[in-house]
Amino acid sequence: MTRIDSNGAERRRWNDRAWASAWSRRELLTMAVADVLVGRAGLRPGDRVLDIGTGGGVAAFAAGLIVGEGIVVGADISEPMVEMARDRAEQRAAGNVSFVVADVQHQTVPGGPFDVAISQFGVMFFDEPQVAFANIRRQLVSGGRLRFACWRAAELNPWFPGSALAGIVPPPPPPAPGKSPTGPFSLCDADRTMGILEASGWREVASAAHDLVVTVERDVIVDDEALRMFGVAQDAMAAAWEAIEGRLAPITRDDGRIDVPLAFQVFTAAA
Numbered sequence: 415m416t417r418i419d420s421n422g423a424e425r426r427r428w429n430d431r432a433w434a435s436a437w438s439r440r441e442l443l444t445m446a447v448a449d450v451l452v453g454r455a456g457l458r459p460g461d462r463v464l465d466i467g468t469g470g471g472v473a474a475f476a477a478g479l480i481v482g483e484g485i486v487v488g489a490d491i492s493e494p495m496v497e498m499a500r501d502r503a504e505q506r507a508a509g510n511v512s513f514v515v516a517d518v519q520h521q522t523v524p525g526g527p528f529d530v531a532i533s534q535f536g537v538m539f540f541d542e543p544q545v546a547f548a549n550i551r552r553q554l555v556s557g558g559r560l561r562f563a564c565w566r567a568a569e570l571n572p573w574f575p576g577s578a579l580a581g582i583v584p585p586p587p588p589p590a591p592g593k594s595p596t597g598p599f600s601l602c603d604a605d606r607t608m609g610i611l612e613a614s615g616w617r618e619v620a621s622a623a624h625d626l627v628v629t630v631e632r633d634v635i636v637d638d639e640a641l642r643m644f645g646v647a648q649d650a651m652a653a654a655w656e657a658i659e660g661r662l663a664p665i666t667r668d669d670g671r672i673d674v675p676l677a678f679q680v681f682t683a684a685a
């Protein structure tokens with residue numbers, strides 16, 4: 415059952431059809447991370463895998479190629495994302511990969527218990543992270559593996575449009591009592607995140623930093639629609655673009671494409 419008092423803002427954001435319809439372009443930024451994540455997960459044929467915050471299923475499909483007769487279930491809070499992932503599964507005839515709409519903070523994903531839970535940038539949006547990671551742990555076999563990628567500090571990821579918009583859009587409201595801030599950098603502090611994992615019952619918790627550089631068109635990172643979703647008012651668009659271009663100029667090639675440094679980390683833990 416979905417708890418309507420949880421993750422309301424993130425549920426609305428990720429279910430926004432305009433935001434979701436742009437995802438097939440946005441996901442080009444982080445596609446290369448799937449190989450790193452799946453490599454770190456040590457997947458084996460026959461494994462049962464949960465992909466948390468699966469989006470269009472990039473990591474789920476990469477896992478599906480390895481587990482063979484095993485299964486991969488991609489879970490996501492967003493109906494339009496799951497629709498997109500299901501369409502892709504059908505096009506690819508990926509019979510061992512399926513997708514469900516679920517808020518992984520509270521819900522039990524059908525298909526468990528799982529041997530492995532993976533996530534590519536899908537676990538930073540829990541407003542009660544300790545509750546969420548405990549709920550995920552309960553859905554794994556004893557000794558099951560957790561492997562997730564999340565961002566390191568915003569300062570190491572200068573491409574992130576939100577950082578350039580401070581002062582142009584209002585800051586997000588503080589979280590309600592008992593809730594945690596959510597967003598791309600909510601788990602960037604490795605020590606704090608390892609503490610959350612340990613407090614939610616995970617063992618052998620560790621993290622490792624990774625860096626990749628990917629080259630993408632500018633509209634993969636930002637366009638007018640993205641700025642609107644970040645809360646930029648129409649009369650602030652020019653100022654927003656000026657701030658964004660100031661950040662992107664040092665990493666922009668002569669042909670207009672951007673060499674984007676991706677500074678992320680992979681957390682590992684055992685159930």
Ligand SMILES: C[S@@+](CC[C@H](N)C(=O)[O-])C[C@H]1O[C@@H](n2cnc3c(N)ncnc32)[C@H](O)[C@@H]1O
Pocket residue numbers: 421424428441444466467468469470471472473489490491492495516517518519533534535536537539540
């Ligand atoms: C940054 S996207 C990553 C998508 C995909 N893993 C990728 O790398 O392309 C984050 C995803 O997490 C999902 N998400 C956010 N909160 C969630 C929750 N509580 N339960 C399940 N999915 C969630 C969003 O809907 C979104 O698809």
